[in-house]
Amino acid sequence: MLLRNRLLSLNLTSFLSPPSPPPKSASFLFSFNKTIAHSTHKRPELKPDVSASRAAKQPMSERARFAKTVLFVPPGVDPEDVTDEMILPGSNIVVGPYAGHSQIKEVEFVKSSGRAKDCPKDDRPEFAILGRSNVGKSSLINALVRKKEVALTSKKPGKTQLINHFLVNKSWYIVDLPGYGFARASDAARTDWSSFTKGYFLNRDTLVAVLLLIDASVPPQRIDVDCANWLGRNNIPMTFVFTKCDKLKASKGKRPDENIRDFQELIRENYKQHPAWIMTSSVTGLGRDELLLHLSQLRNYWDQ
Numbered sequence: 001m002l003l004r005n006r007l008l009s010l011n012l013t014s015f016l017s018p019p020s021p022p023p024k025s026a027s028f029l030f031s032f033n034k035t036i037a038h039s040t041h042k043r044p045e046l047k048p049d050v051s052a053s054r055a056a057k058q059p060m061s062e063r064a065r066f067a068k069t070v071l072f073v074p075p076g077v078d079p080e081d082v083t084d085e086m087i088l089p090g091s092n093i094v095v096g097p098y099a100g101h102s103q104i105k106e107v108e109f110v111k112s113s114g115r116a117k118d119c120p121k122d123d124r125p126e127f128a129i130l131g132r133s134n135v136g137k138s139s140l141i142n143a144l145v146r147k148k149e150v151a152l153t154s155k156k157p158g159k160t161q162l163i164n165h166f167l168v169n170k171s172w173y174i175v176d177l178p179g180y181g182f183a184r185a186s187d188a189a190r191t192d193w194s195s196f197t198k199g200y201f202l203n204r205d206t207l208v209a210v211l212l213l214i215d216a217s218v219p220p221q222r223i224d225v226d227c228a229n230w231l232g233r234n235n236i237p238m239t240f241v242f243t244k245c246d247k248l249k250a251s252k253g254k255r256p257d258e259n260i261r262d263f264q265e266l267i268r269e270n271y272k273q274h275p276a277w278i279m280t281s282s283v284t285g286l287g288r289d290e291l292l293l294h295l296s297q298l299r300n301y302w303d304q
């Protein structure tokens, strides 16, 4: 609880700061497939030191505005009804009535595909996992499914540049996408981080959301921001999964929570409602169960 409040207040403080100068690029609305209406709201003008729990005690309308702007409010929840207890620890994610069975009992590798049209053809919902090389993607997949061979499959030579489908509990897919990351790439290379992966995002009807992994142990990287903005512009639902959040004792540079706050600062200009985000660590297990619960509510709503 303490950590949750501390992290929330650290991160949410940035959202509640006095309005920043107008963004250079046009704002766009992040929307979730089939989600409840996400209408346009101004950022609440609260004082910078307001924490989530204090905000939860504000009058209803202000609290609802806070919820709509800063939190991820899932389908089935009225922002007016959001309470502090409904927010998953170390995240901005509100748990709603669609959250349900979330643990992974079995997982099987199905296939590797070179093109979106070669991916499995059925109606099962899927979550794509994406991030820079070395972001901790294999470790997170391992931690989620608790089976080393899954992540190892994706790391096999020849598979890293493919779309890898894993069937979970015979009912939904985890999709491991090629890592991106050309630290010194030109702008052209950055925006063309993978035309075939773009094809997957734009054409995959059963894609419920992208889990965009961001390394919280380093400052925000331009390529991650570009990737997030590309997904946002194309209305691809996403959840920011911050990795390596256990690295709290870094002797140099900023702490993960500070890096996360800086990343959110860069991102928020482009969203009227902030996408879901969650802190994780594959070393300590931080955020694992919470992330699975979040996926369950997205999936169950999609399944309807």
Ligand code: GDP
Residues within 6 Å of the ligand: 131, 132, 133, 134, 135, 136, 137, 138, 139, 140, 179, 243, 244, 245, 246, 247, 280, 281, 282, 283, 284
């Ligand atoms: P991938 O290339 O994105 O699949 O990244 P890996 O999962 O192979 O991880 C890259 C490096 O980061 C490895 O040395 C991991 O041990 C380390 N790593 C991954 N996740 C974590 C984490 O949560 N905490 C810490 N401290 N290190 C991590």
